[in-house]
Structures are given as structure tokens and as C-alpha cells.
Amino acid sequence: MIKKIPLMxxxxxxxxxxxxxxxxxxxxxxxxxxxxTNKINFKWVLDEMTSSMLIMEFxxxxxxxxxxxxxxxILDNYFAPLKxxxxxxxxxLNDKIQFFPKTTNFKATxxxxxxxxxxxxxxxxxxxxxxxxxxxxxxxxxxxLKKEFIEIIGxxxxxxxxxxxxxxxxxxxxx
Amino acid sequence: MEIxxxxxxxxxxxxxxxxxxxxxxxxxxxxTNYLTTSLIIVSIAFLYGVVHAAGPGHxxxxxxxxxxxxxxxxxxxxxxIGYMISFIHAISALLVTFGIYFIVNKMxxxxxxEISVIAMDISAVMIITIGLYLLYKAIKDKxxxxxxxxxxxxxxxxxxxxxxxVIPCPGVxxxxxxxxxxxxxxxxIMAAIFMSIxxxxxxxxxxxxxxxxxxxxxxMIETKGFYFEIFGALMIVCLGLFLFKY
Numbered sequence: 408m409i410k411k412i413p414l415m416x417x418x419x420x421x422x423x424x425x426x427x428x429x430x431x432x433x434x435x436x437x438x439x440x441x442x443x444t445n446k447i448n449f450k451w452v453l454d455e456m457t458s459s460m461l462i463m464e465f466x467x468x469x470x471x472x473x474x475x476x477x478x479x480x481i482l483d484n485y486f487a488p489l490k491x492x493x494x495x496x497x498x499x500l501n502d503k504i505q506f507f508p509k510t511t512n513f514k515a516t517x518x519x520x521x522x523x524x525x526x527x528x529x530x531x532x533x534x535x536x537x538x539x540x541x542x543x544x545x546x547x548x549x550x551x552l553k554k555e556f557i558e559i560i561g562x563x564x565x566x567x568x569x570x571x572x573x574x575x576x577x578x579x580x581x582x
Numbered sequence: 583m584e585i586x587x588x589x590x591x592x593x594x595x596x597x598x599x600x601x602x603x604x605x606x607x608x609x610x611x612x613x614t615n616y617l618t619t620s621l622i623i624v625s626i627a628f629l630y631g632v633v634h635a636a637g638p639g640h641x642x643x644x645x646x647x648x649x650x651x652x653x654x655x656x657x658x659x660x661x662x663i664g665y666m667i668s669f670i671h672a673i674s675a676l677l678v679t680f681g682i683y684f685i686v687n688k689m690x691x692x693x694x695x696e697i698s699v700i701a702m703d704i705s706a707v708m709i710i711t712i713g714l715y716l717l718y719k720a721i722k723d724k725x726x727x728x729x730x731x732x733x734x735x736x737x738x739x740x741x742x743x744x745x746x747x748v749i750p751c752p753g754v755x756x757x758x759x760x761x762x763x764x765x766x767x768x769x770x771i772m773a774a775i776f777m778s779i780x781x782x783x784x785x786x787x788x789x790x791x792x793x794x795x796x797x798x799x800x801x802m803i804e805t806k807g808f809y810f811e812i813f814g815a816l817m818i819v820c821l822g823l824f825l826f827k828y
Contacts, residue, residue, distance in 0.1 A: 426634070428752040430598045454598075455605035456756045459763055520609070549594045570587040575594050 542576025631780020670747025
């Protein structure tokens, strides 16, 4: 414990100016067949205040929806760069963090004044080996996962609070 | 760490709920419920400030290190510094938000990021300077055996508050901008002020707890006081250096 104190101080100092200002609700939809994930889709719903700022920039023609060219702009300038942050999702196979697989079918929408991102992962995982850890290590974004947000077809889901020491996260396990 | 993690979780979830409540309340504002709903929103904004500043950030560690270094045993000073920070925090957030909204009026996030980086660099330089000054003061005091407050110490207090407060709080800016976008200018300013008052309370608490610690540990501090002061000053310099890198 005593050895941990300097590390705790150091990490606390590094994170001194980090605290969540954006809240993202995660809605995972996972289809499981023969103990393997068959389809994985994530829906992110951003909080209304952050959304209102982003809509100012995203919805260039102010028609209150995201058109195709606007979708490409969001994908290139806002979503794709999140790869550097592993899309706030660490996928663990046998407890080892994997490179985040290629995301497909990205779609941004405006729903009830909130920005939503939809995207798929094509990779297939054995449900006994895979764990999804959600959270932003910089703690600028808070990921929110609730039981009622999850839709699992062909298996059951379990949410675990993650003790990441200096930021808060959730783990999704399948069984 | 389990307790800290659970505290972090509750702080995050509480902020998430308050954020949702404030945004939906502002959107539902109309002529029939304006006054009552506005009063509820500013009250909740105050609570949001208290909770928001309770998580990592907002200079609580800096304030604590400052009071470790400082010989004051007066709670008023801790209270004063907390509110000086939150006042400058609010002014800075309001100026940047209104400036960007009225002058630039688009690409908010990109411009804000640039301003935020500049503000952080300014803040880092100021924090390092204060740390070095306190270090110099501690060594000088040890040699001179001086124990009294001077005008220069009051100046360092103001400089410390300015160095932390100059970084506009994105939380305050988001509420202000959200209100402006929906045409509620006055409410935006009021929400920012009340949120800052809430943050000031939490930041003050960090200083008050440190002063309390100094009071309780008087005997140890009397003998090891010089080392505490050096530690406090060095930590402030380190915080500035980390912020510069951040």
C-alpha cells in the first residue's frame, strides 16, 4: 500500500484537470450463435448539451437531420479519430486487450435533439473469452451503460463496475 | 481504491442525471413556467457545481498544496481562495463562450479546443512561477525566521486563483452555450454564476481540510514545517509541469 501512494499521487496529478463533461449512453446489440458473437452493433447516444453544440457544426443545412455528406464529414473528422482512444472500448480476449477491429456501417443521426452514432464490428468472438470494457482513460467522456440499454440475442449479459483507479468504467460480459 | 472508485461512479452518475435534468428543463421553458423553472434550474446548477468540482480537477490539489506550504490557520483564507478561483472560472467561461458564439458563431468545438490549450499553457506557466516563488519564500523564511504574512503572500493567493481559474470550465461553458442557443441569455449567465458558486464551495473545502490538517498536526508542523512548505511548493511546480505537458 505504501509503495502505491507515490503512484496514486502521480496518477491523480496527471488526471488533475480531467473530469467528464460529455456523457455517452452505450446501447450494445449483440447476436450470439453457438457461443460465438454473430453480429455486434453499438449505438452511442450523446448528452443533449454536447449534442446541441455538435449539431451546430454537423447539421450544415439546418434540416435537423444528418445527410449523407454530413455523415461522411462526421465519420472522417469526429468518429474515425476516436480510434486513438480505442473508441472508448477495450475488447479483451482472455484478458488481453485487442486492437480495436475495423468498424463498419457508421451512421450518425439526430434523435430527440441528441446525436447518435451507430456502428458495427464484424469480428466474431467466443463469448466465454471476450469482455468489453467501456470507459475513457482521460475521463473527459463518461460512458454510461445500464442493463436496460443492452440487447443480447442468444446469450445473457452481465455488467460489472470496473475499478480503473482514476476513471470509472463498465465491463460487459456474455454468458 | 474500491471506495474511491465507487465515489467516482456515484459522482459521474449524479452529474449525468443532473445534466439530463437541466437540459430537458431548459428545453421545456415557456412563458407560463419561466420563473419557477428558472429558479429550479439555477438551484440545480449550484448542486451541479458542487458535484462537478468534487471529481478530479478544478485545482483542489493545488489549493491543498498551497495551504500545506502556507502558514495560515485561518479558514477564511481557504474560503476566499476557493471563491476567487470559481469567480475567475465563471468570468473566463462566460467571456470565452460569448466571444466565440458572437464573433465566430460556428466551429465552436475546434475554436474552444485551441483557446483551451492556450489557457492551459498560460495557467501552467503561472502555476510553476507560483510554486517557484513559494519555494524561494520557504527557504528565505527559514533563513530570516519570519512568520508573518506580507502583501506579497496576498498577491500569491490572487495569482494562484487566477492561474487555476483562467482555464474556462467546459461544464459551465456547455450550460451557457446551451442556454444561448435556445435564446435564454440571462438564464445562461445565472446558471453559470450559480454553478461557479457551487464549485467554489467544493474547492474551498479542499483548502479548509488542509488548514484543519495543519491545525491538528501543529506539533509536527512546528518541527518539520520547513519540509512541509518545500513539499507543497515542489508539488505546485510539478502540477504546473504536468499541466504544461497535458
